[in-house]
Each structure stands twice: as structure tokens, then as C-alpha cells.
Amino acid sequence: WQGHWIDAASSLRMEKDAVIILDPLNHDLIQKAYKNGNKNWIGGNCTVSLMLLALDGLFKKDLVEWVSSMTYQAASGAGAQNMRELISQMGVVYKYAKELIDDPKTSILDIDRNVSSTINSQGFPVENFGVPLAGSLIPWIDKDLNNGQSKEEWKGS
Structure with missing residues (x-):
């Protein structure tokens, strides 16, 4: 396979060449990986992704010192x-x-x-x-x- 791979499988998230997509949070990392030839784009865990997107602005303004997250499994x-x-x-x-x-x-x-x-x-x-x-x-x-x-x-x- 020579193309790009887009997936949400948790098994792929820990692979060395996997880039977890949390745009705009990690936009620079995504661009860098793309320029370096990366072809494995993985969706993050739904709970973590939504939490990080919601808190991004607070992190950037250094208003968050610590986060404890809990999930209620489905x-x-x-x-x-x-x-x-x-x-x-x-x-x-x-x-x-x-x-x-x-x-x-x-x-x-x-x-x-x-x-x-x-x-x-x-x-x-x-x-x-x-x-x-x-x-x-x-x-x-x-x-x-x-x-x-x-x-x-x-x-x-």
C-alpha cells in the first residue's frame, strides 16, 4: 500500500509512525509529519480528543495546572x-x-x-x-x- 492510511483503531495509536489527529491542537506536528512522508493518520480516543479540544485555549493561556479525566465506558x-x-x-x-x-x-x-x-x-x-x-x-x-x-x-x- 503506497497511499495514506486514515483510521481510528486503538491498536494503531501506539505505532511509531502513527500521528494522532487533534487538529488544531497538534496542527504543527501534523504538518511536520506530512512533510516527512508520514502516511498513517489515526483518530484519537473520542473522550480524550473532545476533552483536549475543549481545553486547548486554557492550556495555551497556561490556565490549567492539572487534569483528571474519567470515562464511563460504553x-x-x-x-x-x-x-x-x-x-x-x-x-x-x-x-x-x-x-x-x-x-x-x-x-x-x-x-x-x-x-x-x-x-x-x-x-x-x-x-x-x-x-x-x-x-x-x-x-x-x-x-x-x-x-x-x-x-x-x-x-x-
Whole structure:
């Protein structure tokens, strides 16, 4: 391949010839890399990119001494198969709650019990997450890096 490569894959961000695009923040670095023949242009982590773009002016005026960022991981951080599983989970929840939802006389507590029962049932799709995400939350998305971080957390650090 002789052309330019534009990607957002986290696996490429740490390559030596990768330039993370945060224009206008690193415009000079982008121009220098282009003039030096670089052809690998990588999008940054969504959380980090937006945070840095928002804080750029404050950094330039030396108004920021320290930043602590936190991310709330999304199913999308674990990939397409996990996003599909979440949608499947939501479909199963709706399928088993629809009749109750459609009846205005049904109490919300009865609907909630039905949803909880469905989510905790044997056949509920959890092949990728390992646990239900629909109607819930899980503290860990993506692979364990064996250093106290998940891969999704690492992308934001």
C-alpha cells in the first residue's frame, strides 16, 4: 500500500509512525509529519480528543495546572459484537415486557419484576459481556490488560 492510511483503531495509536489527529491542537506536528512522508493518520480516543479540544485555549493561556479525566465506558468500546449483544438483550427485554407495557393497568413494579426476571433468566444473551448490560450497568468493558485497567480505560489514559 503506497497511499495514506486514515483510521481510528486503538491498536494503531501506539505505532511509531502513527500521528494522532487533534487538529488544531497538534496542527504543527501534523504538518511536520506530512512533510516527512508520514502516511498513517489515526483518530484519537473520542473522550480524550473532545476533552483536549475543549481545553486547548486554557492550556495555551497556561490556565490549567492539572487534569483528571474519567470515562464511563460504553458497549461500543468493546466492539461491534458487544453492541449487537446489547441490542439483542434490549429486544429480549421488550419481547417479554411488551404485553405488560401495553396494558395501562399494569403497575410499573410488575413491569420491573418482569424485566428483572427476564434479565436474570437462563437464556438471556450474555456470550460477549458475560453478564447482562441491558437495564443495568457493568463496571468493566473490553479486555483485561492485567494491570488493573480494561482496554477501554487504557484508551482514555
